Amino acid sequence: MxxxxxxxxxxxxxxxxxxxxxxxxxxxxxxxxxxxxxxxxxxxxxxxxxxxxxxxxxxxxxxxxxxxxxxxxxxxxxxxxxxxxxxxxxxxxxxxxxxxxxxxxxxxxxxxxxxxxxxxxxxxxxxxxxxxxxxxxxxxxxxxxxxxxxNIRGLASDYAQRTDACRAKLEERYAALEAAERAILELEAEGTVLLHDTVQAQRTSESEILALSKELADVRGIEPEMSASLKQRISTAMQRSEFAATQFREMQEKHPWKEKETRLRQQLEKAAADCQRAEAELTSLNREIQNTTAELIAKEDDLHAAATAAMEYNxxxxxxxxxxxxxxxxxxxxxxxxxxxxxxxxxxx
Missing domain, CATH: 1.25.40 (Serine Threonine Protein Phosphatase 5, Tetratricopeptide repeat)
Structure with missing residues (x-):
């Protein structure tokens, strides 16, 4: 050497x-x-x-x-x-x-x-x-x-705007979901009232039939004309009961609330799907922000380590x-x- x-x-x-x-x-x-x-x-x-x-x-x-x-x-x-x-x-x-x-x-x-x-x-x-x-x-x-x-400032501003937009969209979707749920509840309440009225009418007819049948059973030796009258009244009450039941079934099939229910439930499903998409978009954005932040922190740490190493002659x-x-x-x-x-x-x- x-x-x-x-x-x-x-x-x-x-x-x-x-x-x-x-x-x-x-x-x-x-x-x-x-x-x-x-x-x-x-x-x-x-x-x-x-x-x-x-x-x-x-x-x-x-x-x-x-x-x-x-x-x-x-x-x-x-x-x-x-x-x-x-x-x-x-x-x-x-x-x-x-x-x-x-x-x-x-x-x-x-x-x-x-x-x-x-x-x-x-x-x-x-x-x-x-x-x-x-x-x-x-x-x-x-x-x-x-x-x-x-462009850290620009990046932060962009993320803030995108986050606000995602949150606003999510709030809008949730509002639509709540509105659809309320409409469904109102429709169900309306259907409950109709059902109650029909059932009440049917029960009244059934009670009347039972009363007449008991009256017929308790009476012995009545005139044929009276017996025929009771039987006619029983038959009429039974017809009213059957009519009420038939009317309710037809109401279920033909009443406008049935179509409205179908439409509202479709709206409810769409609103729920929109909420899920908005949540996924916000989650994805949050993940992107976290990854970018982690990248910047890691780069800052590496640069600090590099500068420190250089000062120590490495x-x-x-x-x-x-x-x-x-x-x-x-x-x-x-x-x-x-x-x-x-x-x-x-x-x-």
């Missing part, structure tokens, strides 16, 4: 294909390689290969050994920092975010660094700080844009929100000529 000063911009950095800050591919000046003891050379080389290939599980195992074998070698802690943060090189680590306050391996790299290594680490920290500020600003701008697109979560295009712009704004997003950027640390 080499550390160099860029031949173009003069900034210290771990050696790579090009300068992190100016993009120069010219060979760096004042190249320095860490001195690795023989008993750790193989492990150090294997750790370098594991980090470069993205085999971070193996890299973490090997760099843990290096920390014990090379406790005073900054390069060992630098490799450990890359492995733990799942970054293949300095460019990815810068994009992921790093801080000596929250990363003990990076803090040890600073403590044990040579002059050129220390200059490189400080340059990395300065760039990361700029990225943090730019990323926090980008997250705030994203939030403003998101809220503007959602950039991955924030980059998920602003997207790769804006993320690259943020990295360039912080001074990186050819920014690279790490492969683990969507996972965070």
């Amino acid at each position: 080499k550390f160099i000063y860029c031949a173009e911009c003069g900034k210290a950095q771990p050696a790579g294909k090009h300068c992190l800050w100016c993009g120069s591919t010219a060979e760096g000046s004042r190249v320095q390689e860490p001195v690795i003891r023989k008993n750790a050379a193989d492990t150090f080389a294997a750790a370098e290969r594991a980090v470069a290939s993205g085999d971070f599980k193996r890299a973490q195992e090997q760099t843990a050994s290096l920390a014990r074998l090379l406790p005073d070698t900054a390069a060992a802690y630098w490799l450990r920092t890359l492995a733990v943060n799942q970054c293949r090189d300095a460019a990815e680590l810068i994009a992921s975010g790093i801080s000596k306050e929250i990363d003990p391996d990076f803090a040890m790299a600073l403590q044990t660094a040579s002059d050129i290594e220390l200059a490189a680490y400080r340059q990395i920290m300065a760039t990361v700080s700029e990225i943090r500020d730019a990323l926090c600003k980008a997250i705030r701008e994203y939030e403003i844009q998101y809220l503007r697109q959602k 950039f991955a979560f924030g980059i998920q929100f602003i997207g790769e295009e804006r993320a690259v712009a943020v990295l360039r704004q912080a001074g990186l000529k050819n920014p690279v997003l790490p492969k683990n950027i969507t996972k965070g640390r």
Whole structure:
């Protein structure tokens, strides 16, 4: 692992294909390689290969050994920092975010660094700080844009109007339902009166028949003319009773209230169905409002978490929100000529 000063911009950095800050591919000046003891050379080389290939599980195992074998070698802690943060090189680590306050391996790299290594680490920290500020600003701008697109005030006004309309419709449907129910009750009351009058007439005829029959049974030896008269009266009473029953049946079939009842019951069924539809519409609207509210709350929570993570030098979560295009712009704004997003950027640390 080499550390160099860029031949173009003069900034210290771990050696790579090009300068992190100016993009120069010219060979760096004042190249320095860490001195690795023989008993750790193989492990150090294997750790370098594991980090470069993205085999971070193996890299973490090997760099843990290096920390014990090379406790005073900054390069060992630098490799450990890359492995733990799942970054293949300095460019990815810068994009992921790093801080000596929250990363003990990076803090040890600073403590044990040579002059050129220390200059490189400080340059990395300065760039990361700029990225943090730019990323926090980008997250705030994203939030403003998101809220503007959602048009919260317009959304609230629309929901209020739709809710009022649904409630008014529901009240109207309930009023129609109550009116139909009252009409049915009134019609049933009218039918009850008619039924009472007819039944009363029939009962009167039946009572008269019973009285005459008793009178006929109690009288013995009456004149034939009187017997015939009683029988005639009984027959007449029975005819009146049958007529009353027939009249009631005809009234049931032909009286206008029968058609009216059918019509009112149809209106009642329609009003009930309209009420159910209005209730379903209001329920659906309430569910839509709840879902939208939950979405806005979740987005607000995520944005807050992303901003908090960015302030704590964990950039991955924030980059998920602003997207790769804006993320690259943020990295360039912080001074990186050819920014690279790490492969683990969507996972965070």
